[in-house]
Amino acid sequence: MRQIKIWVTLGCSLFLFLPLLNGLALAQETRPSVSESPHSPFELKKGDRVVFLGNSLFENDFQYGYLELALATRWPNRGVTFRNLGWTGDNVYGVARSTITNPPTGYELLMEHLTKAQPTVVFLAYGGIEAQDGETGLLSFKEGLNKLLNKIDSLGARAILLSPIPILTTDSAANQTSRNAMLEVYSAAIAQTAAERGKHFVDIFKPIQEIGKQQTITENGIHLNETGYYYLATILESKLGLPPRTKPVVITVSKNTAEASASAKILDSGKNTANLTFTIDESFLPLPSPETGNRIANAEQVLKITGLKKGFYTLTADELTVATASANEWETGVEIRQGGSFDQARALQQMIVKKNELFFFQYRPLNTTYILGFRSYEQGRHSKGLEEQSFIIKWLEGQIALHRTPKTRVYQLTFLK
Numbered sequence: 001m002r003q004i005k006i007w008v009t010l011g012c013s014l015f016l017f018l019p020l021l022n023g024l025a026l027a028q029e030t031r032p033s034v035s036e037s038p039h040s041p042f043e044l045k046k047g048d049r050v051v052f053l054g055n056s057l058f059e060n061d062f063q064y065g066y067l068e069l070a071l072a073t074r075w076p077n078r079g080v081t082f083r084n085l086g087w088t089g090d091n092v093y094g095v096a097r098s099t100i101t102n103p104p105t106g107y108e109l110l111m112e113h114l115t116k117a118q119p120t121v122v123f124l125a126y127g128g129i130e131a132q133d134g135e136t137g138l139l140s141f142k143e144g145l146n147k148l149l150n151k152i153d154s155l156g157a158r159a160i161l162l163s164p165i166p167i168l169t170t171d172s173a174a175n176q177t178s179r180n181a182m183l184e185v186y187s188a189a190i191a192q193t194a195a196e197r198g199k200h201f202v203d204i205f206k207p208i209q210e211i212g213k214q215q216t217i218t219e220n221g222i223h224l225n226e227t228g229y230y231y232l233a234t235i236l237e238s239k240l241g242l243p244p245r246t247k248p249v250v251i252t253v254s255k256n257t258a259e260a261s262a263s264a265k266i267l268d269s270g271k272n273t274a275n276l277t278f279t280i281d282e283s284f285l286p287l288p289s290p291e292t293g294n295r296i297a298n299a300e301q302v303l304k305i306t307g308l309k310k311g312f313y314t315l316t317a318d319e320l321t322v323a324t325a326s327a328n329e330w331e332t333g334v335e336i337r338q339g340g341s342f343d344q345a346r347a348l349q350q351m352i353v354k355k356n357e358l359f360f361f362q363y364r365p366l367n368t369t370y371i372l373g374f375r376s377y378e379q380g381r382h383s384k385g386l387e388e389q390s391f392i393i394k395w396l397e398g399q400i401a402l403h404r405t406p407k408t409r410v411y412q413l414t415f416l417k
Helices: 011-027 056-063 066-072 106-116 130-154 173-197 205-212 226-239 327-332 340-363 376-403
Strands: 049-054 081-084 121-125 158-162 200-202 249-253 258-260 264-268 275-280 301-306 312-317 320-326 334-336 410-415
Touching (some): 056 066, 056 121, 056 226, 056 340, 066 226, 081 340, 121 130, 130 158, 130 173, 158 173, 173 205, 205 226, 258 275, 301 327, 327 334, 340 376
Parallel strands (some): 158 200, 249 301
Antiparallel strands (some): 249 258, 264 275, 312 320
Protein backbone atom coordinates (compact mmCIF):
# COMPACT_ATOMS: atom_id res chain seq x y z
CA MET A 1 0.00 0.00 0.00
CA ARG A 2 0.94 3.65 -0.30
CA GLN A 3 3.60 4.83 2.11
CA ILE A 4 3.36 8.49 3.16
CA LYS A 5 6.57 10.44 3.68
CA ILE A 6 6.79 14.13 4.50
CA TRP A 7 9.53 15.98 2.63
CA VAL A 8 11.22 19.01 4.16
CA THR A 9 10.78 22.16 2.06
CA LEU A 10 13.67 24.13 0.67
CA GLY A 11 12.91 27.52 2.16
CA CYS A 12 13.38 31.06 1.03
CA SER A 13 16.38 30.33 -1.19
CA LEU A 14 13.94 29.31 -3.90
CA PHE A 15 13.33 32.94 -4.76
CA LEU A 16 16.73 32.82 -6.45
CA PHE A 17 15.06 30.66 -9.08
CA LEU A 18 12.16 32.99 -9.94
CA PRO A 19 13.45 33.62 -13.50
CA LEU A 20 13.24 29.88 -14.10
CA LEU A 21 9.69 29.80 -12.72
CA ASN A 22 8.63 32.63 -15.01
CA GLY A 23 9.98 30.72 -17.98
CA LEU A 24 7.98 27.65 -17.01
CA ALA A 25 4.84 29.73 -16.60
CA LEU A 26 5.24 31.14 -20.11
CA ALA A 27 5.75 27.65 -21.48
CA GLN A 28 2.46 26.49 -19.96
CA GLU A 29 0.46 29.22 -21.69
CA THR A 30 0.61 27.20 -24.91
CA ARG A 31 -2.43 24.91 -24.73
CA PRO A 32 -2.85 22.31 -27.47
CA SER A 33 -6.15 21.63 -29.20
CA VAL A 34 -8.48 19.04 -27.65
CA SER A 35 -9.15 17.35 -31.00
CA GLU A 36 -7.06 14.27 -31.73
CA SER A 37 -7.79 11.04 -33.52
CA PRO A 38 -7.53 7.99 -31.25
CA HIS A 39 -5.72 6.27 -34.11
CA SER A 40 -3.04 8.95 -34.50
CA PRO A 41 0.37 8.50 -32.82
CA PHE A 42 0.26 9.78 -29.26
CA GLU A 43 2.54 12.63 -28.33
CA LEU A 44 2.83 15.33 -25.73
CA LYS A 45 3.10 18.86 -27.04
CA LYS A 46 4.86 22.00 -25.92
CA GLY A 47 3.52 23.25 -22.60
CA ASP A 48 1.23 20.26 -21.96
CA ARG A 49 -0.02 19.70 -18.41
CA VAL A 50 -0.65 15.98 -17.92
CA VAL A 51 -3.06 14.96 -15.15
CA PHE A 52 -3.44 11.41 -13.84
CA LEU A 53 -7.02 11.15 -12.56
CA GLY A 54 -8.52 8.06 -11.02
CA ASN A 55 -8.33 5.67 -8.09
CA SER A 56 -5.41 3.99 -6.31
CA LEU A 57 -3.91 2.85 -9.62
CA PHE A 58 -2.64 6.40 -10.05
CA GLU A 59 -2.38 7.51 -6.43
CA ASN A 60 0.03 4.76 -5.42
CA ASP A 61 2.46 5.60 -8.24
CA PHE A 62 3.25 8.93 -6.60
CA GLN A 63 5.77 7.08 -4.41
CA TYR A 64 7.54 5.60 -7.47
CA GLY A 65 7.02 8.13 -10.27
CA TYR A 66 7.33 5.58 -13.06
CA LEU A 67 4.43 6.84 -15.17
CA GLU A 68 5.67 10.43 -15.12
CA LEU A 69 9.28 9.36 -15.68
CA ALA A 70 8.29 7.32 -18.74
CA LEU A 71 6.34 10.15 -20.38
CA ALA A 72 8.53 13.06 -19.28
CA THR A 73 11.67 11.54 -20.80
CA ARG A 74 9.97 10.92 -24.14
CA TRP A 75 9.64 14.63 -24.86
CA PRO A 76 12.34 16.16 -22.65
CA ASN A 77 12.43 19.61 -24.27
CA ARG A 78 8.73 20.44 -24.49
CA GLY A 79 8.13 21.87 -21.01
CA VAL A 80 5.57 19.19 -20.08
CA THR A 81 4.46 19.13 -16.43
CA PHE A 82 2.47 16.55 -14.48
CA ARG A 83 -0.08 16.36 -11.64
CA ASN A 84 -1.20 13.15 -9.93
CA LEU A 85 -4.83 13.46 -8.78
CA GLY A 86 -5.35 9.77 -8.08
CA TRP A 87 -7.39 9.03 -4.95
CA THR A 88 -7.70 5.57 -3.41
CA GLY A 89 -11.27 4.26 -3.48
CA ASP A 90 -12.47 6.96 -5.85
CA ASN A 91 -15.04 6.53 -8.61
CA VAL A 92 -16.26 8.74 -11.45
CA TYR A 93 -18.47 10.63 -8.97
CA GLY A 94 -15.60 11.45 -6.61
CA VAL A 95 -17.19 9.73 -3.59
CA ALA A 96 -13.86 9.07 -1.85
CA ARG A 97 -12.89 12.75 -1.94
CA SER A 98 -15.58 13.95 0.44
CA THR A 99 -13.27 14.43 3.43
CA ILE A 100 -14.23 17.90 4.61
CA THR A 101 -17.97 18.61 4.82
CA ASN A 102 -21.00 18.53 2.55
CA PRO A 103 -20.91 20.89 0.79
CA PRO A 104 -18.53 20.65 -0.93
CA THR A 105 -19.52 17.16 -2.05
CA GLY A 106 -16.98 14.65 -3.23
CA TYR A 107 -18.00 15.36 -6.82
CA GLU A 108 -17.58 19.09 -6.33
CA LEU A 109 -14.09 18.45 -4.96
CA LEU A 110 -13.32 16.24 -7.95
CA MET A 111 -14.31 19.04 -10.30
CA GLU A 112 -12.34 21.55 -8.24
CA HIS A 113 -9.19 19.42 -8.21
CA LEU A 114 -9.40 18.80 -11.94
CA THR A 115 -10.05 22.44 -12.83
CA LYS A 116 -7.24 23.80 -10.62
CA ALA A 117 -4.77 21.39 -12.19
CA GLN A 118 -5.31 23.12 -15.59
CA PRO A 119 -4.88 19.96 -17.65
CA THR A 120 -4.30 19.72 -21.37
CA VAL A 121 -4.03 15.91 -21.25
CA VAL A 122 -5.91 13.70 -18.77
CA PHE A 123 -5.25 10.00 -18.20
CA LEU A 124 -8.38 8.44 -16.66
CA ALA A 125 -8.25 5.26 -14.56
CA TYR A 126 -11.70 4.36 -13.25
CA GLY A 127 -13.91 1.29 -13.21
CA GLY A 128 -12.08 -0.81 -10.63
CA ILE A 129 -14.18 0.44 -7.73
CA GLU A 130 -17.41 0.69 -9.71
CA ALA A 131 -17.13 -2.93 -10.90
CA GLN A 132 -17.89 -4.02 -7.34
CA ASP A 133 -21.48 -2.87 -7.97
CA GLY A 134 -21.84 -5.48 -10.70
CA GLU A 135 -24.15 -5.22 -13.71
CA THR A 136 -26.60 -3.00 -11.80
CA GLY A 137 -24.00 -0.24 -11.48
CA LEU A 138 -22.91 -0.25 -15.11
CA LEU A 139 -25.40 2.35 -16.37
CA SER A 140 -24.55 4.77 -13.56
CA PHE A 141 -20.83 4.29 -14.26
CA LYS A 142 -21.20 5.07 -17.96
CA GLU A 143 -23.25 8.16 -17.19
CA GLY A 144 -20.65 9.37 -14.71
CA LEU A 145 -17.81 8.63 -17.09
CA ASN A 146 -19.46 10.61 -19.89
CA LYS A 147 -20.16 13.48 -17.53
CA LEU A 148 -16.50 13.52 -16.50
CA LEU A 149 -15.40 13.43 -20.14
CA ASN A 150 -17.69 16.38 -20.84
CA LYS A 151 -15.87 18.31 -18.13
CA ILE A 152 -12.47 17.39 -19.56
CA ASP A 153 -13.61 18.50 -23.02
CA SER A 154 -14.84 21.81 -21.62
CA LEU A 155 -11.36 22.41 -20.20
CA GLY A 156 -9.87 21.94 -23.65
CA ALA A 157 -7.99 18.81 -22.64
CA ARG A 158 -7.43 15.49 -24.37
CA ALA A 159 -8.52 12.33 -22.55
CA ILE A 160 -6.86 8.90 -22.58
CA LEU A 161 -8.96 6.18 -20.94
CA LEU A 162 -7.36 3.19 -19.22
CA SER A 163 -9.02 -0.10 -18.40
CA PRO A 164 -9.00 -1.36 -14.81
CA ILE A 165 -6.31 -3.85 -13.85
CA PRO A 166 -7.22 -7.44 -12.89
CA ILE A 167 -7.39 -9.03 -9.47
CA LEU A 168 -4.31 -11.28 -9.37
CA THR A 169 -4.95 -13.08 -6.08
CA THR A 170 -7.91 -13.30 -3.70
CA ASP A 171 -9.45 -15.61 -1.11
CA SER A 172 -10.60 -18.18 -3.68
CA ALA A 173 -10.21 -18.97 -7.35
CA ALA A 174 -13.96 -18.69 -7.88
CA ASN A 175 -14.07 -15.22 -6.34
CA GLN A 176 -11.09 -14.11 -8.44
CA THR A 177 -12.72 -15.39 -11.63
CA SER A 178 -16.04 -13.69 -10.98
CA ARG A 179 -14.47 -10.37 -9.99
CA ASN A 180 -12.21 -10.34 -13.05
CA ALA A 181 -15.15 -11.19 -15.30
CA MET A 182 -16.97 -8.09 -14.00
CA LEU A 183 -13.84 -5.96 -14.38
CA GLU A 184 -13.71 -7.02 -18.02
CA VAL A 185 -17.34 -5.98 -18.45
CA TYR A 186 -16.50 -2.51 -17.16
CA SER A 187 -13.35 -2.44 -19.27
CA ALA A 188 -15.47 -3.14 -22.35
CA ALA A 189 -17.80 -0.29 -21.36
CA ILE A 190 -14.83 2.08 -21.10
CA ALA A 191 -13.55 0.95 -24.50
CA GLN A 192 -16.99 1.48 -26.02
CA THR A 193 -17.28 4.97 -24.53
CA ALA A 194 -13.82 5.86 -25.83
CA ALA A 195 -14.75 4.66 -29.31
CA GLU A 196 -18.03 6.58 -29.30
CA ARG A 197 -16.30 9.79 -28.27
CA GLY A 198 -13.16 9.42 -30.35
CA LYS A 199 -10.79 9.04 -27.38
CA HIS A 200 -7.69 6.95 -26.86
CA PHE A 201 -8.34 3.71 -24.96
CA VAL A 202 -5.53 1.67 -23.43
CA ASP A 203 -6.20 -1.92 -22.37
CA ILE A 204 -3.89 -2.66 -19.46
CA PHE A 205 -6.04 -5.48 -18.07
CA LYS A 206 -4.70 -8.33 -20.19
CA PRO A 207 -1.01 -7.28 -20.21
CA ILE A 208 -0.97 -6.93 -16.42
CA GLN A 209 -2.75 -10.27 -16.09
CA GLU A 210 -0.13 -12.00 -18.24
CA ILE A 211 2.83 -10.43 -16.43
CA GLY A 212 1.22 -11.33 -13.10
CA LYS A 213 1.49 -15.00 -14.06
CA GLN A 214 5.26 -14.68 -14.34
CA GLN A 215 6.20 -12.74 -11.21
CA THR A 216 4.88 -10.80 -8.22
CA ILE A 217 3.77 -7.33 -9.33
CA THR A 218 1.24 -6.50 -6.60
CA GLU A 219 1.36 -6.04 -2.84
CA ASN A 220 -1.90 -7.83 -2.11
CA GLY A 221 -3.25 -9.09 -5.41
CA ILE A 222 -4.92 -5.74 -6.07
CA HIS A 223 -2.46 -2.85 -5.69
CA LEU A 224 0.67 -2.74 -7.84
CA ASN A 225 4.08 -2.75 -6.18
CA GLU A 226 7.18 -0.99 -7.53
CA THR A 227 7.83 -3.72 -10.09
CA GLY A 228 4.19 -3.53 -11.16
CA TYR A 229 4.46 0.19 -11.86
CA TYR A 230 7.65 -0.37 -13.84
CA TYR A 231 5.75 -2.81 -16.04
CA LEU A 232 2.70 -0.53 -16.20
CA ALA A 233 4.87 2.31 -17.51
CA THR A 234 6.35 0.11 -20.24
CA ILE A 235 2.89 -1.23 -21.16
CA LEU A 236 1.55 2.31 -21.43
CA GLU A 237 4.43 3.32 -23.70
CA SER A 238 3.85 0.33 -25.95
CA LYS A 239 0.04 0.71 -26.09
CA LEU A 240 0.37 4.40 -26.95
CA GLY A 241 2.47 3.41 -29.95
CA LEU A 242 5.72 4.91 -28.69
CA PRO A 243 8.89 3.46 -30.25
CA PRO A 244 11.40 1.42 -28.22
CA ARG A 245 13.63 3.54 -26.02
CA THR A 246 16.78 2.06 -27.51
CA LYS A 247 18.03 0.56 -30.74
CA PRO A 248 20.61 -2.26 -30.79
CA VAL A 249 24.10 -0.94 -31.47
CA VAL A 250 26.39 -3.08 -33.62
CA ILE A 251 30.10 -2.39 -33.89
CA THR A 252 32.28 -4.41 -36.25
CA VAL A 253 35.98 -4.46 -35.46
CA SER A 254 38.49 -5.35 -38.17
CA LYS A 255 42.28 -5.35 -38.26
CA ASN A 256 42.68 -1.68 -39.14
CA THR A 257 39.41 -0.01 -38.27
CA ALA A 258 35.96 -0.27 -36.70
CA GLU A 259 32.52 0.48 -38.08
CA ALA A 260 29.31 1.17 -36.13
CA SER A 261 25.59 1.18 -36.85
CA ALA A 262 23.83 4.51 -37.34
CA SER A 263 23.09 5.01 -33.64
CA ALA A 264 26.78 5.02 -32.64
CA LYS A 265 29.90 6.94 -33.64
CA ILE A 266 33.47 5.64 -33.49
CA LEU A 267 35.90 8.11 -31.93
CA ASP A 268 38.96 5.84 -31.83
CA SER A 269 39.12 2.41 -33.46
CA GLY A 270 41.83 1.32 -31.01
CA LYS A 271 44.48 0.77 -33.65
CA ASN A 272 47.09 2.65 -31.63
CA THR A 273 45.65 2.43 -28.10
CA ALA A 274 44.08 -1.07 -28.07
CA ASN A 275 40.98 0.63 -26.64
CA LEU A 276 37.83 1.07 -28.71
CA THR A 277 36.23 4.47 -28.01
CA PHE A 278 32.77 5.50 -29.22
CA THR A 279 29.54 7.33 -28.40
CA ILE A 280 25.94 6.08 -28.57
CA ASP A 281 23.06 8.26 -29.69
CA GLU A 282 20.72 7.91 -26.70
CA SER A 283 17.45 9.53 -27.76
CA PHE A 284 15.83 8.92 -24.36
CA LEU A 285 16.98 8.24 -20.85
CA PRO A 286 16.49 4.60 -19.83
CA LEU A 287 13.64 3.51 -17.59
CA PRO A 288 15.53 1.97 -14.64
CA SER A 289 14.02 -1.29 -13.45
CA PRO A 290 13.49 -1.87 -9.72
CA GLU A 291 16.12 -3.77 -7.80
CA THR A 292 13.57 -6.53 -7.23
CA GLY A 293 11.74 -8.34 -9.99
CA ASN A 294 12.84 -9.52 -13.41
CA ARG A 295 13.75 -7.11 -16.15
CA ILE A 296 11.84 -6.91 -19.40
CA ALA A 297 13.76 -8.60 -22.18
CA ASN A 298 15.48 -6.09 -24.49
CA ALA A 299 14.34 -3.16 -22.36
CA GLU A 300 17.91 -1.90 -21.94
CA GLN A 301 20.47 -0.88 -24.52
CA VAL A 302 21.94 -3.92 -26.29
CA LEU A 303 25.52 -3.58 -27.54
CA LYS A 304 27.01 -6.08 -30.01
CA ILE A 305 30.70 -5.95 -30.88
CA THR A 306 32.01 -8.44 -33.42
CA GLY A 307 35.54 -9.16 -34.55
CA LEU A 308 37.17 -9.04 -31.12
CA LYS A 309 40.01 -11.43 -30.40
CA LYS A 310 39.42 -14.00 -27.67
CA GLY A 311 39.47 -12.72 -24.12
CA PHE A 312 37.54 -10.51 -21.75
CA TYR A 313 36.71 -6.84 -22.22
CA THR A 314 35.47 -4.13 -19.86
CA LEU A 315 33.17 -1.38 -21.06
CA THR A 316 33.29 1.98 -19.28
CA ALA A 317 31.16 5.09 -19.77
CA ASP A 318 32.75 8.36 -18.74
CA GLU A 319 35.36 6.23 -16.93
CA LEU A 320 32.75 4.33 -14.88
CA THR A 321 32.52 0.55 -15.33
CA VAL A 322 29.39 -0.54 -17.14
CA ALA A 323 29.95 -4.20 -18.04
CA THR A 324 32.61 -6.89 -18.40
CA ALA A 325 32.11 -9.79 -20.80
CA SER A 326 33.95 -12.20 -23.07
CA ALA A 327 34.45 -11.66 -26.77
CA ASN A 328 31.80 -14.30 -27.47
CA GLU A 329 29.32 -12.53 -25.18
CA TRP A 330 29.99 -9.16 -26.82
CA GLU A 331 29.37 -10.75 -30.21
CA THR A 332 26.04 -12.19 -29.01
CA GLY A 333 25.04 -8.90 -27.41
CA VAL A 334 25.36 -7.48 -23.89
CA GLU A 335 22.60 -5.53 -22.17
CA ILE A 336 23.73 -2.23 -20.67
CA ARG A 337 22.01 -2.00 -17.28
CA GLN A 338 24.07 0.60 -15.44
CA GLY A 339 26.19 3.67 -15.99
CA GLY A 340 25.77 7.42 -16.13
CA SER A 341 22.48 7.38 -18.03
CA PHE A 342 20.90 5.08 -15.46
CA ASP A 343 22.24 7.20 -12.61
CA GLN A 344 20.78 10.29 -14.26
CA ALA A 345 17.40 8.59 -14.74
CA ARG A 346 17.27 7.42 -11.10
CA ALA A 347 18.15 10.90 -9.85
CA LEU A 348 15.41 12.31 -12.08
CA GLN A 349 12.96 9.74 -10.71
CA GLN A 350 13.74 10.84 -7.16
CA MET A 351 13.09 14.47 -8.07
CA ILE A 352 9.75 13.45 -9.54
CA VAL A 353 8.87 11.55 -6.36
CA LYS A 354 9.77 14.55 -4.18
CA LYS A 355 7.71 16.90 -6.34
CA ASN A 356 4.74 14.53 -6.24
CA GLU A 357 4.96 14.14 -2.47
CA LEU A 358 4.95 17.90 -2.04
CA PHE A 359 1.96 18.33 -4.35
CA PHE A 360 0.13 15.48 -2.59
CA PHE A 361 0.32 17.25 0.77
CA GLN A 362 -0.55 20.57 -0.82
CA TYR A 363 -3.83 19.62 -2.44
CA ARG A 364 -4.91 17.16 0.28
CA PRO A 365 -3.15 18.15 3.53
CA LEU A 366 -3.27 15.85 6.55
CA ASN A 367 -5.41 18.28 8.58
CA THR A 368 -7.78 19.15 5.75
CA THR A 369 -10.80 19.76 7.99
CA TYR A 370 -8.83 22.18 10.19
CA ILE A 371 -7.04 24.01 7.38
CA LEU A 372 -9.62 24.07 4.58
CA GLY A 373 -12.84 22.68 6.08
CA PHE A 374 -15.49 23.75 8.57
CA ARG A 375 -12.92 24.06 11.38
CA SER A 376 -10.62 26.33 9.40
CA TYR A 377 -11.22 29.03 12.03
CA GLU A 378 -8.69 27.05 14.11
CA GLN A 379 -5.84 26.43 11.64
CA GLY A 380 -6.95 28.18 8.46
CA ARG A 381 -3.89 30.43 8.64
CA HIS A 382 -1.84 27.50 7.30
CA SER A 383 -3.64 27.66 3.94
CA LYS A 384 -1.24 30.42 2.89
CA GLY A 385 1.66 28.06 3.54
CA LEU A 386 0.04 25.50 1.26
CA GLU A 387 -0.18 28.07 -1.52
CA GLU A 388 3.46 29.03 -1.09
CA GLN A 389 4.52 25.44 -1.66
CA SER A 390 3.76 26.07 -5.33
CA PHE A 391 7.08 27.92 -5.54
CA ILE A 392 8.94 24.79 -4.45
CA ILE A 393 6.93 22.59 -6.80
CA LYS A 394 7.70 24.86 -9.75
CA TRP A 395 11.38 24.97 -8.80
CA LEU A 396 11.48 21.18 -8.74
CA GLU A 397 9.76 21.08 -12.12
CA GLY A 398 12.52 23.34 -13.39
CA GLN A 399 15.14 20.93 -12.07
CA ILE A 400 13.29 18.00 -13.63
CA ALA A 401 13.22 19.80 -16.99
CA LEU A 402 16.98 20.41 -16.80
CA HIS A 403 17.83 16.76 -16.11
CA ARG A 404 15.51 14.74 -18.36
CA THR A 405 17.57 15.11 -21.55
CA PRO A 406 20.20 12.38 -22.08
CA LYS A 407 23.83 13.46 -22.18
CA THR A 408 26.41 12.37 -24.73
CA ARG A 409 28.58 9.78 -23.01
CA VAL A 410 31.93 8.45 -24.16
CA TYR A 411 32.22 4.66 -24.03
CA GLN A 412 35.52 2.79 -24.03
CA LEU A 413 36.05 -0.94 -24.49
CA THR A 414 39.28 -2.17 -22.92
CA PHE A 415 40.92 -5.57 -23.42
CA LEU A 416 41.66 -7.33 -20.13
CA LYS A 417 43.23 -10.64 -21.15
